[in-house]
Amino acid sequence: MSEAVKRALVAEALADGFVSVGVCRPDALPDLAARLETFVAEGRHGQMTWMGERMGWRGDAAALWPAARSVVMLAESYAPLHDPLAVLKQRDRGAVSVYAQGRDYHDIVKKRLKRVARWLIEAVEKGGYRSRQTGKWVALDAGPRPEVKVFVDTAPVMEKPLAQAAGLGWQGKHTNLLSRDFGNWVFLGAIFTTLDLPVDPPEAEHCGSCTACLDICPTAAFPAPFQLDARRCISYLTIEHAGPVDEELRALMGNRIYGCDDCLAVCPWNKFAVAASDMRYHGDGALEAPRLAELAALDDAAFRALFSGSPVKRIGRDRFVRNVCYAIGNSGDPALLPAVSGLVGDEDDTVADAARWAVMRLTGE
Structure with a gap:
């Protein structure tokens, strides 16, 4: 049977x-x-x-x-x-991992x-x-x-x-x-x-000599092929890491504000990618390239409303806005200075620290 x-x-x-x-x-x-x-x-x-x-x-x-x-x-x-990598060139926009859009x-x-x-x-x-x-x-x-x-x-x-x-x-x-x-x-x-079903043979590795995923990582989070140091991974830093991120790593995060798709996006095997069967994974496009200035203005209520039903909601407003501040600091765009200046006195110490860092990056002071 x-x-x-x-x-x-x-x-x-x-x-x-x-x-x-x-x-x-x-x-x-x-x-x-x-x-x-x-x-x-x-x-x-x-x-x-x-x-x-x-x-x-x-x-x-x-x-x-x-x-x-x-x-x-x-x-x-x-x-x-x-293309999940296209938003990385839009410095006034935030990059949200595909799975969370x-x-x-x-x-x-x-x-x-x-x-x-x-x-x-x-x-x-x-x-x-x-x-x-x-x-x-x-x-x-x-x-x-x-x-x-x-x-x-x-x-x-x-x-x-x-x-x-x-x-x-x-x-x-x-x-x-x-x-x-x-x-x-x-x-x-x-x-x-509890059913005893016939098993399938395990799959062998077919990466060959390709190192595209290792080479593209902005923070060098792979100590060796097939090994990950989560402490340097942008997905970990933007989602799991509480408190301030090391300044060395902040500057490498670019405009990635929730997760990172770089190593996934460059894999050559994606030429065989199968279309998603559920269009709800794609959302309405609002998170494909959201404006950093608008995200920096989110209070807790607005954050919860925007990310209702989204995986992003799990990290909370403070950690998310911290990430937004880092992205603004990395933007090199003085026009974003007003968006982050008002956060230097934020009630959350980590957000305030991130905002001060962003202001310093944008003004050089």
């Missing part, structure tokens, strides 16, 4: 909008715990203390839920409709995962399912009701290594998952289940 169930599950997930599906065992990554421990021991996780917590689960998917027999990994595309992916992917998981439970329990293509009933050998758990980036699950173990793609030199079939613009989700 398991082979037929897996074929049906893959077909259902692809029909529901996922671009790739694969299966691995929860214990498919015996060396993961040691790699994670080394990463944390070297301090490369920065302020992300949660990476050191529950490390036993994060480093071993089998320990997270011992009853699970299979991990179904799924990828969903959010490939952009525009629309609806929060946690909401969309998790709902889709839950639909697929419910389908799996019902198909096994009822001994069949109704085909989307033909509308006809397809019989399966009935079995006991399987248990499932779904995860999208909020639990101690290492999605990228598991996705490689399940054959979806490989972790490139930029440490993100990429594929010869869909590039690297994907979100990952996992369905843990």
